[in-house]
Amino acid sequence: MTKIAVLGAGSWGTALANTAAENGHDVRLWTHNLNQVEEINQQHTNSKYLPHATLVDTLVATNDMFLAIENVEIVLSVVPTKAVREVAKKLATALEEQAHTVILAHATKGLEQGSYKRISEMIAEEVPEAYRSALVVISGPSHAEDVIKHDLTAVSIGSSDESAAKLLQKALSNETFRAYTNHDLLGSELFAALKNIVAIASGALIGLGYGVNAQAALLTRSLVEMRDLGAAMGAKPETLYELAGIGDLIVTGMSPNSRNYRAGLGLGKGKSLQQVTEEMGMVIEGVNTTKAVYDFSKMYHVDMPITSAVYQVLYENKPLRTAVADLMARPLKSED
Ligand SMILES: NC(=O)C1=CN([C@@H]2O[C@H](COP(=O)(O)OP(=O)(O)OC[C@H]3O[C@@H](n4cnc5c(N)ncnc54)[C@H](OP(=O)(O)O)[C@@H]3O)[C@@H](O)[C@H]2O)C=CC1
Ligand SMILES: O=C(CO)COP(=O)(O)O
Numbered sequence: 001m002t003k004i005a006v007l008g009a010g011s012w013g014t015a016l017a018n019t020a021a022e023n024g025h026d027v028r029l030w031t032h033n034l035n036q037v038e039e040i041n042q043q044h045t046n047s048k049y050l051p052h053a054t055l056v057d058t059l060v061a062t063n064d065m066f067l068a069i070e071n072v073e074i075v076l077s078v079v080p081t082k083a084v085r086e087v088a089k090k091l092a093t094a095l096e097e098q099a100h101t102v103i104l105a106h107a108t109k110g111l112e113q114g115s116y117k118r119i120s121e122m123i124a125e126e127v128p129e130a131y132r133s134a135l136v137v138i139s140g141p142s143h144a145e146d147v148i149k150h151d152l153t154a155v156s157i158g159s160s161d162e163s164a165a166k167l168l169q170k171a172l173s174n175e176t177f178r179a180y181t182n183h184d185l186l187g188s189e190l191f192a193a194l195k196n197i198v199a200i201a202s203g204a205l206i207g208l209g210y211g212v213n214a215q216a217a218l219l220t221r222s223l224v225e226m227r228d229l230g231a232a233m234g235a236k237p238e239t240l241y242e243l244a245g246i247g248d249l250i251v252t253g254m255s256p257n258s259r260n261y262r263a264g265l266g267l268g269k270g271k272s273l274q275q276v277t278e279e280m281g282m283v284i285e286g287v288n289t290t291k292a293v294y295d296f297s298k299m300y301h302v303d304m305p306i307t308s309a310v311y312q313v314l315y316e317n318k319p320l321r322t323a324v325a326d327l328m329a330r331p332l333k334s335e336d
Pocket of ligand 2: 109140141258285
C-alpha cells in the first residue's frame with residue numbers, strides 16, 4: 001500500500017484520488033474548502049465537480065496540509081495553473097516538517113501567466129531543493145467524468161526520474177486505468193498545455209456548424225504547430241505521437257466532456273468569452289495558455305497560424321467567422 005496525498009478536490013484531483021483509493025492505497029485528498037471535506041468524508045460525493053459519482057469510502061478528505069502529507073510517499077498536485085504557486089507554497093511549508101523524501105507529481109495542464117513557466121518549473125521554484133529532482137507529470141487523454149465511471153483510460157506519466165514515474169504508474173493502474181511512463185517531462189507538460197488551445201478552436205468549428213472534415217483538418221494542422229514549437233523548446237519529437245501528445249489532442253479536441261472544447265462550442269454559437277467562462281464554473285486552461293503560446297511563437301520564431309487565430313478571437317475581438325476565413329485564405333502551400 002502506498003501513502004498518497006492529492007492536492008485539489010476539483011474534478012480531476014477527485015477522480016485521480018478515487019482511482020488510487022480504489023486500488024487500495026491510503027489516499028488523503030486535500031482541499032481548501034471545508035464544506036467539501038465534510039461532503040467527501042460523510043456523503044462520499046463531490047457534487048460540485050463530479051455530480052453523479054459515488055466515491056470510494058476509504059478516500060479521506062482534509063483541509064489540513066500537514067495532515068494530508070504526513071508520512072506520504074507521493075504528493076500529487078491537481079489544482080488549476082493559477083493556483084499552483086499558492087498551493088506549492090503551502091506544500092513547501094508542510095514539507096519542512098517531513099523527515100523523509102516525497103515524490104512530487106502534478107496533473108495540471110497549463111503555463112503560468114506572465115512568466116510562461118511550465119508547472120514543474122513553478123513547483124520547483126517553491127519547494128525545498130531536496131524535492132526538485134524527481135518531479136513527475138501525469139498527462140494524456142483522460143477526462144475525470146469518464147475515469148470516475150471506469151471508462152477505459154490510458155495516461156502517460158512523464159519524468160526524468162524513472163523510478164518515481166514507475167511508483168505512480170503502479171499506484172494508479174488497474175483493469176480500466178492504464179498508465180505508461182515516459183522520460184519527457186518538458187514535452188509532456190508543453191503538449192498538455194498546447195492541446196487546450198486546439199480544443200477551443202475545435203469546439204468553435206462545431207459551434208459554427210462545421211463538421212468532422214474541419215475538425216480533422218484542424219487537429220492535423222495543429223500537430224504541425226505543436227511539433228515545431230516542441231522542437232524549438234526542447235520536447236522529444238516522439239512525445240507528440242504518444243498519449244501526452246496526439247492522444248490528448250484527440251480527446252480534448254473531440255470530446256464534449258472537455259471544458260476547453262465546450263468553451264469553444266459556446267463561442268461558436270455566439271456567446272461571449274465572459275459568458276462561457278461564467279457558465280463553465282470550472283477551469284478553462286486554454287484561454288490563458290493561448291496568450292502564453294502566442295507570445296512563445298514570436299519568441300521562438302515558430303509559425304503558429306491556428307494559435308494566432310485563437311488569440312485574435314479571444315484577445316482582439318476578431319469575429320470567429322473572419323478568423324476561419326483568414327485561415328482558409330492563407331497562401332497555398334505544400335504539406336511536406
Ligand atoms: N477535469 C479533467 O478531466 C482534467 C483536468 N486536468 C487538469 O487538471 C487541472 C485541474 O483541473 P480540474 O480538476 O478540471 O479543475 P476544476 O475546475 O474541476 O477544480 C479546480 C479545483 O481547484 C481548487 N482550487 C482553485 N484555486 C485554489 C487555490 N488557490 N487553492 C486550493 N485549491 C484551489 C478548486 O476549489 P474551489 O472549488 O474552492 O474553487 C477546485 O477544487 C487543470 O490544469 C486541468 O487542465 C487534466 C486532465 C483531466
Ligand atoms: O486534459 C484533459 C483531458 O485529457 C481535460 O481537458 P479539459 O480541461 O478541456 O476538460
